[in-house]
Amino acid sequence: MKSTLQNIAINIGVNWKFIGQVLYSNNSNSRNHFYRVTKIPKRNGKNRTIHAVKGELKILQRKVLEWLSEMYMPSKHAKGFKKKSGIIENAIIHHNKKLILKFDLKDFFPSITFARVRGMFQAYPFDFTEKQSTVLAQISCLDNNGPIPQGGITSPYISNMICRKLDSRLSKFAIKTGMRYSRYADDLTFSTNKWIEIDEIVNSISEIVNTEGFILNNEKTRILNKSKRQAVTGLVVNDGLNVNRRYIRNLRALIYNCKRSGVKSQLTKNNYKDLRNTCSNITISKSGDYYSYRSGLIKKSDNKSIEKIAIEKFMYHIRGMIEFVGQVAKANEPLCEKNYLTRTGIYEQLINNYSELAVLEKISKPLKWAANTYLKSIQNSLKINYVENCTLEELKKVKYENAGNDIRYFCKSFSETEINLFRKELLSLLQYPKPNADIVASYLTDCLDSQNKILGRLLHSSNVGDKLLTQRELYHLFKEYNVEKKYFLPLSLRKTFDKLLSNDSKSGLPSKLFKYQPEDELDLYSDTQFRENYLNPFKEATRFGRGDDSTDLSLLITEIVNSGNIKNIIDKKKIKLKFTLAKSIYTDVLAVGHAISKLLESMVKHTSSNVVHMKFKLLGNSGRTELLIHDENTLALDVNCSRNEVANGKIRNAILDLYGLGQYYFIANFENVGWRCINMYFDNKVEDTDKHLGVTHKVILNGDLK
Numbered sequence: 001m002k003s004t005l006q007n008i009a010i011n012i013g014v015n016w017k018f019i020g021q022v023l024y025s026n027n028s029n030s031r032n033h034f035y036r037v038t039k040i041p042k043r044n045g046k047n048r049t050i051h052a053v054k055g056e057l058k059i060l061q062r063k064v065l066e067w068l069s070e071m072y073m074p075s076k077h078a079k080g081f082k083k084k085s086g087i088i089e090n091a092i093i094h095h096n097k098k099l100i101l102k103f104d105l106k107d108f109f110p111s112i113t114f115a116r117v118r119g120m121f122q123a124y125p126f127d128f129t130e131k132q133s134t135v136l137a138q139i140s141c142l143d144n145n146g147p148i149p150q151g152g153i154t155s156p157y158i159s160n161m162i163c164r165k166l167d168s169r170l171s172k173f174a175i176k177t178g179m180r181y182s183r184y185a186d187d188l189t190f191s192t193n194k195w196i197e198i199d200e201i202v203n204s205i206s207e208i209v210n211t212e213g214f215i216l217n218n219e220k221t222r223i224l225n226k227s228k229r230q231a232v233t234g235l236v237v238n239d240g241l242n243v244n245r246r247y248i249r250n251l252r253a254l255i256y257n258c259k260r261s262g263v264k265s266q267l268t269k270n271n272y273k274d275l276r277n278t279c280s281n282i283t284i285s286k287s288g289d290y291y292s293y294r295s296g297l298i299k300k301s302d303n304k305s306i307e308k309i310a311i312e313k314f315m316y317h318i319r320g321m322i323e324f325v326g327q328v329a330k331a332n333e334p335l336c337e338k339n340y341l342t343r344t345g346i347y348e349q350l351i352n353n354y355s356e357l358a359v360l361e362k363i364s365k366p367l368k369w370a371a372n373t374y375l376k377s378i379q380n381s382l383k384i385n386y387v388e389n390c391t392l393e394e395l396k397k398v399k400y401e402n403a404g405n406d407i408r409y410f411c412k413s414f415s416e417t418e419i420n421l422f423r424k425e426l427l428s429l430l431q432y433p434k435p436n437a438d439i440v441a442s443y444l445t446d447c448l449d450s451q452n453k454i455l456g457r458l459l460h461s462s463n464v465g466d467k468l469l470t471q472r473e474l475y476h477l478f479k480e481y482n483v484e485k486k487y488f489l490p491l492s493l494r495k496t497f498d499k500l501l502s503n504d505s506k507s508g509l510p511s512k513l514f515k516y517q518p519e520d521e522l523d524l525y526s527d528t529q530f531r532e533n534y535l536n537p538f539k540e541a542t543r544f545g546r547g548d549d550s551t552d553l554s555l556l557i558t559e560i561v562n563s564g565n566i567k568n569i570i571d572k573k574k575i576k577l578k579f580t581l582a583k584s585i586y587t588d589v590l591a592v593g594h595a596i597s598k599l600l601e602s603m604v605k606h607t608s609s610n611v612v613h614m615k616f617k618l619l620g621n622s623g624r625t626e627l628l629i630h631d632e633n634t635l636a637l638d639v640n641c642s643r644n645e646v647a648n649g650k651i652r653n654a655i656l657d658l659y660g661l662g663q664y665y666f667i668a669n670f671e672n673v674g675w676r677c678i679n680m681y682f683d684n685k686v687e688d689t690d691k692h693l694g695v696t697h698k699v700i701l702n703g704d705l706k
């Protein structure tokens with residue numbers, strides 16, 4: 001026996017004595033004390049007995065499951081208890097069929113006895129010895145040669161493996177009779193568009209099931225034609241895939257009632273006609289204690305009350321129900337575009353209503369989940385998976401390829417000698433999109449429009465005529481930013497917007513939305529404290545101008561010029577600076593100020609001229625601003641005409657600062673090629689240009705100028 005335990009222990013990665021202690025201790029009850037027995041009411045009035053495994057046996061079963069499931073696969077017709085498979089994968093096989101036949105295996109787990117499990121381990125594909133099979137069956141089954149337990153870690157996997165031959169015979173029979181077959185646990189489903197002799201089919205299936213050691217539960221046999229609601233593992237399959245209409249109605253009603261009367265009023269409410277999918281995950285005892293379906297008694301944490309924790313758990317439960325609707329809706333994409341659009345539209349409506357409820361209940365996680373879901377949808381998952389597994393040389397190739405059109409990879413100093421750190425750095429960039437200049441320009445333009453845009457009305461006045469901004473309008477601005485737009489803003493600008501719009505109860509706008517009533521009006525501009533603490537600082541951070549709520553560009557330039565390093569260089573080289581400044585520019589003040597400082601320092605340090613110019617001007621009616629920093633040196637530069645050659649450390653810092661805010665060009669007279677204009681955001685994007693007044697840094701900002 002020792003050698004048998006040692007052999008199994010090596011495969012599952014535990015000490016052989018641990019197996020012996022768990023299975024063969026002197027405890028008279030042996031393995032029974034590793035199970036917690038509970039009874040759950042069934043729809044037919046009877047009880048289902050659950051043996052929830054715990055302690056060392058739970059650890060042992062998990063180790064065995066990890067080993068076996070890695071080595072031996074269930075049938076492809078098994079759709080339950082498998083990775084990348086589930087009720088959607090099971091139902092989609094039978095969508096849009098004229099006829100569906102559903103069968104249920106009676107007493108499924110109880111009929112998989114110790115003897116059957118031991119025999120399974122001795123047979124193909126396992127082919128274990130009798131002693132090894134006995135030990136594995138003891139780990140997997142109830143004591144006293146009992147069956148596999150409902151609640152055991154290994155039970156679902158073993159049930160699938162036991163049914164391999166059943167699946168094989170039923171699938172061959174289905175092919176022979178022009179049907180499709182799948183099994184989800186104890187549910188057998190057949191479907192066809194052909195005419196069949198139903199009685200003969202049912203008899204044949206029953207015979208196969210009986211010879212494989214199971215019995216059909218005739219009370220649950222269903223024959224569903226197209227005129228009836230055809231449901232497979234809970235999903236309606238008459239027209240693509242859909243959830244039960246009652247499920248949607250109950251979910252809408254639940255969210256509506258939560259918004260109207262508060263989540264607390266719905267916590268333990270279960271007055272629905274169909275409780276299978278709509279019931280609460282929270283119960284309350286007669287003594288007033290809250291219990292969670294999964295975690296049991298809810299206890300107070302350091303900073304949250306019991307009631308608050310119960311509400312959050314209930315909110316997560318609602319979110320899970322909504323995501324289920326979304327998963328089913330999205331499964332229609334390859335089946336029918338119309339169904340896909342209609343059903344994902346319902347899902348998006350539920351998400352919007354749920355997000356409004358989350359704001360009302362001061363719960364931030366739901367919007368964070370929505371943001372993470374959106375972020376994942378725009379990621380290049382194939383490239384991320386590739387980077388997670390590729391070699392050092394392949395990582396370098398990814399960096400080089402991305403640097404061509406994403407300046408983050410060009411400017412960042414990677415740890416290319418340490419593969420794990422290098423991989424982590426690349427993944428941190430791949431998980432977030434590069435700044436989007438169009439989104440930046442849109443937000444900056446909205447800041448100006450005090451008549452039509454919510455952001456502009458918020459910053460300048462809440463009034464449009466006599467109409468104030470409603471909380472619904474403000475909420476949509478808040479949700480759009482947090483879920484869909486924030487990751488497309490440059491980091492510096494994002495931090496500025498976060499102080500006003502982030503999904504944080506301590507920031508500006510959310511604190512005004514936590515008493516959310518959609519049509520209530522807010523005159524936020526007239527709120528002196530809100531204006532001084534949030535609106536004015538936001539405008540100072542996004543606008544160069546002359547007013548009290550703007551940053552004075554001329555003062556900023558003066559501070560930059562008089563800073564220690566630049567002033568020392570200017571005085572030493574006796575350089576004369578000439579400025580032409582704009583009146584008002586909407587942009588990221590901090591980033592542009594930092595970029596100007598770096599470009600100016602690079603210019604005065606490397607120029608052979610004694611005059612440096614800085615000019616801001618409006619480009620026609622485009623709403624864009626041009627910044628030029630140039631000297632008066634027209635002589636040819638003795639460097640290669642390439643982005644990599646001219647981008648020293650300070651210029652690379654400026655490139656990153658300006659990324660997403662506009663365009664940046666380096667213009668000069670190069671030896672052998674003459675005057676050229678290098679687009680600093682794209683590798684090898686160089687164009688001929690006319691002679692300029694000198695070496696020039698040309699920046700075109702996407703903000704607006706008055």
